[in-house]
Amino acid sequence: MAYRAKVIALDHVDGSFKEQYKRTYDYANEVLTRNLGSTVQVKVEPNEDEPIFKRLYVFLKACKDNFVSCRPIIGLNGAFLKGKYGEELLIIVGRDANDQMLAYSIMEVENKATWKWFMELLVEDLGGEPICASCTFISDQQKTPIRQFQKKKKIPGKQLKRLMWKATTTTHPQTWEKEMTNIKELNIEAFKYLIKIPLRYKSRSRFTTTSKCDTLVNNMSEAFNSVMVHTRSKLIISMMEETQFYIMKRWASNRTKSQSLSRIICPKIKTRLNKESHLTKFKIPSWSAEKLLEVRHASQVGEKLVVDLDKYECTCRKWAISGIPCCHALTVMKFLNLDVEDFIPCWFRKATYQETYSSIVYLINGKNMWDITPYNDIFPPRKRALPGIPKKKRRLEEWEFIRDDIRMRKGGLHKRCGICRQMGHNRTSC
Structure with a gap:
């Protein structure tokens, strides 16, 4: 009874599932009208006069402009929707200058055919194969x-x-x-x-040195999924509106943040440089040429590396892969009395960060103000019977099951047994 009451209440607030699918074309038209230059693709399964929904792809104009200022690395990820039709949300996430969503799509199922359709549209929106050939893609299977x-x-x-x-x-x-x-x-x-x-x-x-990113995992996409987990149980158009609203808020917040930066280098990059700089006290530089030096460890015999400032290289390869000078390069810069900021790539600078979020994500009007498109109403996809009971909570990592003095126990209190009065267990396990 409680579940049925909840469904009735949600229908009053957001509308029914069927009614929202019928307005998919109207939603797509509203997004294109309000955000000129965006890409919205709707794919349906022909069924006489009752087309069945299959896929919806959205790439906002502001996100396209944003990618020009991002590093050429893209995270791919998929997440199950919690609605009654068992669809999936596919997303693409980029990395901005401060080391922090490009396109998103709803699919009937996550498989090779749907990813191919999604990636073909993405490659076309990003400028074609010549540009995407230099990009690095991280899948959601990286761990x-x-x-x-x-x-x-x-x-x-x-x-x-x-x-x-x-x-x-x-x-x-x-x-x-x-x-x-x-x-x-x-x-x-x-x-x-x-x-x-x-x-x-x-x-x-x-790793190649083109992406200027040394990340090993796709946590940037996982982080977006965790933020949007509450929207994945909503109806299709309500969920798409919530997603666009989140992107708009993030764009506006980062735009304000970028204008308040006092340094040329972004804060997270500066923090990373400070950590590397702390290690320079153990390094000893030796001159070979004007900007070619050998760096040795003060105590570890055999640790010798070559730093070439003209080529922006260190033989440890850390600088070339990440784009951020390593402790060996910083040692040489200090020795030659050079400014570190002169060796930081444009991707990590305040000007690039401001350029990234200079575009505006325009919100759309309410459903009552949308234009009625001449296309046939779309019907919901066929239900997929998934095994087991639907889960809304994310899967926890192994370390998250550990409870110690740092991580709080249930209710923030230690267990005390009611029989022996000892800490750490209760009556059932005494």
Whole structure:
């Protein structure tokens, strides 16, 4: 009874599912009218005079303008919608100058055909294959190798996981080979499993230097999903309006934030530089040429790297991959009394950050003010019976199940047994 009452109440507030699907074309027309230059595509399944909804793709003009000032790295992700038809929301997220959504789409199901349709539209909107060929795409499957291996092989993981992440995060090929040797000695099955994965997908040591981004995971897309989790249970048009409203608020907030910056370099990049700068006290530079120097560690024998400021390179490859000077490069800059800001790429500067959010996301009118389009009404997609009970909560990571002195327990209190009066358990487990 409570569920039925909730459905009736939602119908009064947002309208019924069927009524919202009927106005899909009207919504698309309103978005295109209010945000000139945007792309909205509606795909339906022909069914006599009753076309059935399949897909909806939206790429706002402000998001197109935004990507010009972003680094050439794009995060892909998908999320299940919590409505009655079992659809999925696909999103594309870029990275701005301050290291922080481009397009979004609703699909009947997430598979190769729907992703192909989505990516073809995206490539066309971003300027075609010549531009997208230089972009790096991060899928939503980036965390699976370690998890799946440990799950399938049932190998307890702390030491193995630590070695895997060391091999993944290292920026130099020789260091990667050393860590892989350590994994081989610890567990030969883990080594065989990892060595099958193409190197460019699993280690920073094989990353290219075009994207100027050293991220290993797709958390930028996951973060957007977590923000929009409450909207995924809404009706289709209500959800699309909420998504556009969130983008508008984010654009306006970042536009105001960018205007208040006092430094040439964005805050998060400055914080990262400060961390690298803290390590320079252990480095000793030695002159070879005007801007070509060797940097050694004060105590670790054998750690010697070459920094070439003219080429913006250090042999550790950290600078070339991320675009942010490493501790070795900062050591040389301090030694030569050079300004670090002169070696920061345009992607991390205040001017680029302001340019990124200079475009405006225009909101749309209410449903009562939309123009009626001449197209046939769209009907909801066929219901997909998904296994199990629908879940609204996200899956927690392993570390989130741990409760210690830092992370609060249920209600913020420690358990106390009513029988023995000891802390840490209750009557049922005494």
